[in-house]
Amino acid sequence: MKKFINKIALYTFFILLIGNGIAFLSLYVLGKSQLYKNQFVKNGVKEKHFDYVVLGSSTGLTTLDTKLIDKTLNTSGLNISMDDTSLSSHYLMLQYFLSLGKTTDQLILCVTPGDLQNPVNELNNNDYRFLTEVQDTLIYNYYDRMEQGGLKVLAYSKFMPILGVSYYNNELFYPSLYAFLKPNKRNRFDDKGNFTYPQIKNNIEKGIVSNIETSYLNPSFLKIKKLCKQKGIDLVVYQSPIYRKNVVFPTNEDFKIINHSTILPEELFYDNIHVNSKGRTFCTLAFCKEIKNP
Amino acid sequence: MFFNSLSFAIFLPIVFLLYWFVFNKNKTTQNAVLIVASYYFYSCWDWRFLFLLVFSTLLDYFSAIMMENSTTDKKRKIWLWLTIGINLGFLGVFKYYDFFVQSFADLLNGFGFQTNPVLLKLILPVGISFYTFHGLSYVIDIYYKRITAERNFIDYSLFVSYFPLLVAGPIERATHLLPQVKIKRHFNFEKAKEGVYQIIWGLVKKVVIADSCATYANAVFDNYESMNSLSLMLGAVYFAFQIYGDFSGYSDIALGTSKLFGIDLLKNFNYPYFSRDIAEFWRRWHISLSSWFRDYLYIPLGGSQGGMWMKVRNTFIIFLVSGFWHGANWTFIIWGLLNAIYFLPLLLRNKNRSNMGEIEMGWNFNSVKAILNILGTFVLTTVAWIFFRANSISEAIGYIQKMVTDFHFDSQYLSNERYNFELLLLVLVFVFVEWFNRSKVEPLSGKASWIKVTLAIMALLALGVYSDYKEFIYFQF
Incomplete structure (x- = not known):
């Protein structure tokens, strides 16, 4: 019996040692790459100051083209949006961006009506991408706060990286091998952080436009607002097009709202909530017009 | 608590230590x-379904004793059918009631009678099909005097509720099993080591193979109308490996x-995809x-004694019942019928019974024939699995129809999603x-077992699917 338990213990120790070593290397390599948005902001962006940054989820990533904005308004911008995330991740990304010593005059926050009025923040699908920075107190505290259940895979990866790297092996371990070979490769975004959906025939269902009312209940939104105020950043809330929906925002005097929920012709949608490449140009030019002429 | 969950990884060592170190007296x-x-x-x-488990245990325990104490065959028969009736009654209410009522209502609607069936919509108690059959085998064996009724309630309760087999068998x-629980178990290093190896290999099969295949198979089956022939074929093959x-x-x-607890269970699988015929x-x-x-x-129905x-x-009866055992859906019945x-x-x-022996390979015609037979059998079972996996018969037929008529073999879905050629x-x-x-x-x-175990654990860590967690398919039965 003792022999059995000793062997199991010894073997577990051996596996943990090797596994953690590999996981540590994996995160190290990924942390030096530009694969995901946070690594790109850290390793791939040399500029320290921007006129504006676009922050949001997939709609933020694909609706406003910072290159076109810069060309039109003669500005310097960056898209730090990350797909499949929500306001809690946006707040983390903004904090992370600022913690790298970077600054911006304006924050274009791309929101969705559901997320904006969601009072409960949870861990988002792509939050694991920050795991390369888990030793950073900002990231660790975020994971510790957001993860539910007994085993906080991401938070505890600070001490045992094998947890997060094996749990998200397909998302972290294999990309790290790829990043080792191609450290400058970016995961579906260009050198300014933008991505666009192709121009294909969409299958969206036709119908009449209805209103969606939203409110500012999301605690992360309030934190973003507060952080912007502290840092002297001008906050602009941007609502991208949603097919057949007119988003109604409560009035406020704290920040500017650019509401493009109903401006897009049907053929410029990629799906119900995303625009295609032509739609992106359409929205970006409309955005430039509104931001220039308040 | 699933076998591939963290809670089980904590539960098992605790029970193991309590079993061998604290409660090892007798x-x-x-x-x-x-x-x-x-x-x-x-x-x-x-926890509410514990009452059902306790009731089933008490029912089979006492009816077996009553059956054994009965002096006439008539009384024995009454006890047998009473027990079978109650056991299958529970299974019927929880698993099949809604199916029968809905099917009957659909039939009436087909004839123009408007009906509004009352459905129970009960949650299916996990493992009910397994422990019901487990208990039934016991009372039937008592009836046929193959064994004597177990008088020790603790031993019998363990026979019914033993956690490794409670929710998904083996039946x-x-x-x-009873002779093993009636004696004190002594720790056997070799047996425990075998157990650990089997657990690790089982986890590899589930977390690495089944769950990886599931990601692809689910995507294909859920969107089969937009998939081409190649994607549909791969979807079916991946489902075959997922369920295996x-x-x-x-x-x-x-x-x-x-x-690990010194108890051997019945072997449930023996490399089925290497079968040479159905x-x-x-x-x-x-x-x-x-x-x-x-x-x-099969044997109580007369087996093969009464001619062709x-x-x-x-044979048709047992395959249809086997299909129906899996679930209250026509797709399972068709799956059984196809087999x-x-x-x-x-x-x-x-x-x-012509392929009873092991497959022997060599550089000869028989080996080529065996390989072709294996491939043929795999294709047949894979086609049948389409019915098993589909949500309805029309969906399964649509899937097969598209698979054999689309004739597009470009790597449509295969190349642009997270699991592509590496999965193959x-x-x-x-x-x-x-x-x-x-x-x-x-x-x-x-030989070199520690290297193989290390590789298996590395495969679990590097290839296992955790962030897209999937339950065991057979838990639903």
């Missing part, structure tokens, strides 16, 4: 700790876990259920590993 204390652990394990799904027999990895992986973990497949797939139907349905007609009739149809030519030519490679490696170890219980034991 077999009663050993059994008692396993019963408590089993009840806790079961209550993790829904044990009293003749095999899922269920045989579960069985391996169950058998391995049980070995009869051999059913001797290698879900063995405990197939043999259950053979012993408690009776043989064919009985019966596959079986028919073998039966008519008396060839259903992974499945091929798995097939090779199983093929070269087909004479063993699992591939990790034998």
Whole structure:
């Protein structure tokens, strides 16, 4: 019996040692790459100051083209949006961006009506991408706060990286091998952080436009607002097009709202909530017009 | 609490240590700790269903004693049918009531009668099909005087509720399990080591193979109308490996876990995809259920004693009942029917027992024939799995129709999602590993076992699917 338990213990120790070593290397390599948005902001962006940054989820990533904005308004911008995330991740990304010593005059926050009025923040699908920075107190505290259940895979990866790297092996371990070979490769975004959906025939269902009312209940939104105020950043809330929906925002005097929920012709949608490449140009030019002429 | 969950990884070592270090005094204390652990394990799904488990245990325990104490055959028969009736009644209410009522209502609606059926919409107690059959085998064996009724309630309770097999089998027999729980178990290093190897290999099958295949198979089956021939074929093949990895992986973990407590369970899988015909497949797939139907349905119905007609009739009955056992849906019944149809030519030519021995390979014609037969059998079972996986018969037919008429073989879905060609490679490696170890219980034991175990654990860590968690398929049955 003792022999059995000793062997199991010894073997577990051996596996943990090797596994953690590999996981540590994996995160190290990924942390030096530009694969995901946070690594790109850290390793791939040399500029320290921007006129504006676009922050949001997939709609933020694909609706406003910072290159076109810069060309039109003669500005310097960056898209730090990350797909499949929500306001809690946006707040983390903004904090992370600022913690790298970077600054911006304006924050274009791309929101969705559901997320904006969601009072409960949870861990988002792509939050694991920050795991390369888990030793950073900002990231660790975020994971510790957001993860539910007994085993906080991401938070505890600070001490045992094998947890997060094996749990998200397909998302972290294999990309790290790829990043080792191609450290400058970016995961579906260009050198300014933008991505666009192709121009294909969409299958969206036709119908009449209805209103969606939203409110500012999301605690992360309030934190973003507060952080912007502290840092002297001008906050602009941007609502991208949603097919057949007119988003109604409560009035406020704290920040500017650019509401493009109903401006897009049907053929410029990629799906119900995303625009295609032509739609992106359409929205970006409309955005430039509104931001220039308040 | 699933075998591939963190809670089980904590639960198992605690029970193991309590069993061997604290309650190792005699077999009663050993059994008692396993019963408590089993009840806790079961209550993790829904504690309310514990009453059902306790009731089923009490019913079979007392009716077996009453049956044995009965002085006349008539009384014995009454007890037998009463027990079978109540057991199947529970199964019927929880699992089949809504199906029958809805099917009957659909039939009436088809004839123009408008009906508004009352459906119970009950949650299916996890493992009910398994422990009901488990208990039924016991009372039927008592009735036929194959065994004597168990008088020790603790021993009998453990026989019914033993956690490694409680929720998804294997469906044990009293003749095999009861003698083991009636004696004190002593720790056996080799057996425990085998158990650990089997658990690790079971996890590889579930977390690496089944769950990876599931990601692809689910995407294809859920969107089959927009998929081309190649994607649909791959979807079907991946589902075949998903269900094999899922269920045989579960069985391996169950058998391995049980070995840690010094108890052997019935083998449930024996490399079924290396079968040369469908009869051999059913001797290698879900063995405990197939043999259950053979012993408690096929043989009592007359088996193959009454000539060819009776043989064919009985074969169709057991396949249809087997399909229906899996779930209250016409898709399972068609799946059973398809397997019966596959079986028919073998039966008519008396060839259903022609591939009883192990596959022997060499550089000769027989080996080529064997490989072609294996591939043919795999194709047949894969087509049948489409019905098993589809949500409706029309969906399954639509899937097959599109698969054989689309004639587009570009890597449509395969190339642009998270699992592409690497998944095919992974499945091929798995097939090779199983093929070269087909004479063993699992591939990790034998020479250089520590290297193989290390590789298996590395595969679990690097290839396992965790962030897209999937439950065991057979838990729903």
